Amino acid sequence: MATDTGLTPPPPHVSPERIVPFDIYDLPGSDEDIQLAYRAFQQAAPSIFWTPHNGGHWVATRAEHIEAIQKDTATFSHQRITLPRMPDSVPKQIPLELDPPEHAPYRRPLMQALLPRVVNAMEPAVRARAIELIEPLVARGACEFVDDFAGIFPVSVFLELVNIPQDDRETLRELAERSVRASDNDVRMSSFHDLGAYLAPVVIARRERPGTDLLSAIVTVEIEGKMIPFDKAMSFAMLVMFGGLDTVASMLAFIARFLAIHDDVRRQIAARLDDAAFLRHAIEELLRRHGLANTARVLTRDVELDGVMLKAGEMILPPNMLVGLDERKVSDPTTVDLSRPFPIRHAVFGNGHHTCPGAVLARREIQIFLEEWLGRIPEFRIRPGSRPIAATGMVNGIVKLELEWDGAG
Template identity: 85%
Template sequence: MTANIGSTARPSHVPVERVVNFDVYDLPGSAEDVQLAYRAFQQSAPAVFWTPHNGGHWVATRAEHIEAIQKDTATFSHQRITLPRLPDAVPRQIPLELDPPEHAPYRRPLMQALLPRVVNAMEAAVRARAVELIEPLVAQGRCEFIDEFAAIFPVSVFLELVNIPQSDRGMLREMAERSVRASDNAVRMSSFEDLGAYLAPIVSARREAPGNDLLSTIVNAEIGGEKIAFDKAISFSMLVMFGGLDTVASMLGFIARFLATHDGVRRQIAARLDDAAFLRHATEELLRRHGVANTARVLTRDVELDGAVLKAGEMILPPNMLVGLDERKVSDPTTVDLSRPFPIHHATFGNGVHTCPGAVLARREIQVFLEEWLRRIPDFRIRAGTRPVMATGMVNGVLKLELEWEAAA
């Protein structure tokens, strides 16, 4: 612990003992287990600390503080959610970088488009897509899980939802990667510009001739009795695209990696694939252990937290995953316990007014993956001689995961 690490000078109100060498894009131990790399700071650092990396910002590590931050939008604003902080001249990401009450009219059409009854109606198509991708892999006896499944299954479901050509999947995924895992604002901005240029003619066409897809719904939303402005429709579309292109793919990568290295848990799930209630419970427990998304906040006023004085205008990162990994809230949190009492305490999808609107669909996709993959490939492992490649950032992810199993005759 030192006061001169990183590139940003320690503010005078930050005590030396609150300074910790934490870089959200380069965490020690993340090559072995990303979530445990975050938890190491929860175990060893002050409950609230300051880091000079990525422009200098605070980090909250205890579930109690993280949940309070997530719910108190008046003090901890969403006006900027990425690290390092984007310049003020950059348009906000709608609706995630809006606070109540401004954000509600933008969020409403997205929530209505992803209600449980809507996801229920989608399930047959989601399941068919999973089976279509898994079946050819069975006889191979191996696969690169990210490229051959995780980056295709939820992304293809999402592209169908927004009526975007499946042939554009690779290009759009590359843009999403730059957006959520680049530590350089210039790289992140290039992804925004590229996606904005891609979406502009599509958004224009959907505003002139709306379809029944999700993109048509959000780019024609009524805000304050008037049709959403074109620039805001582009911003809204970009945020939805980035979320749909990466988050569930990242979750699937972490879950598959865990199951490949934990035979007991994998076999427990494989033995109860016809038990829907058990599968929902198993999905929730795997989500608790493998959170992926991070969103920072901006302080709107001076506030004291855990004895630290945070100043208006400063940023703080409350890592969602640490809620479910805090032993003050969850007993034996590093263990995946399929008999853990319900409800399972976590904040993988956030809390409060900004809880992820795609959570219902994400849960369903993960459950479908468990059912259809384990029905066909119940025993698999990390391919001998390989190691998973993982990355941290605003969305943590598995970039490469080689799996192998006994090929079916």
């Protein structure tokens, strides 16, 4: 993973006490616990601070400010969401880099494809896929969780949704990894280029002969009675592909790591897998503790936030995960408390107009993982002598996780 080597001098209006050396791609302590590495800045840094890394940008650390930024798209625009900021010559990532109301027609097919009733209909096949992957692992007594399960299970479900060959999974996963965790814009652009080369003939074919799959639906969206142009269809397809190839896989790895080192929480869940209400509660608490996605914003106007003057054109990062880790909103936030009262406060799937349309499917995949994995492998641990390998970036993740358990022989 590349790290940021150049530092951007602060603008004149940034006071020295607001400058903090925060590098989203290289956070101290992230190998031990990425979420706690973010929380360390939340605890020690000003509520709003400026970092010279990755082009120079603001960071919000308090839940109240993060939620306000997420919901106020008129002031905090999605026009560019990655750090460092992509050049204006680079096409927007549709619909994530569109603000309301322009983004709404693009989101509609995603929302319709992932409604609860649709996910309910998918569940038997999704569950069968999970079982197919877990069963051979039981007797082995060990696995590399990302390569053997997390990088396959949700990705294979997604590829089925978009009708892309399963044989291409590893190639596509590698492209997604470069896109979401590379700090170098050239590296990120190369991943866009490679995915574009892969997708172009597929998108052309789906526009000419649409199927019933999700990819066909998004590349044939009509705006004001006309099919969107090819370039926008490509941008839309690429964004959905990058999202579908990485985020749930990363969340599953975070949860597996946590359960491997917290026997009490793991055993509580394993003992109540048939309690649907309890399991829903446990999933929300695990999500709250393990936020992973980041999307930056661009200031459309000068505005004062918590006594800090932010200028039009500057970028600010409102880390989603810090909402659920802020003790001003969540008591004892670093502890996973399976009896925590509802509602459980977090912003793992975002807030407002850009709330993740895949949230229903993501929760269902986590549920199925817990039910089927803990039903077969209730006791597991991190393999002695190994350490999880984490990666920070626009989407945080665990890229290697060696687990072991007492195999069935």
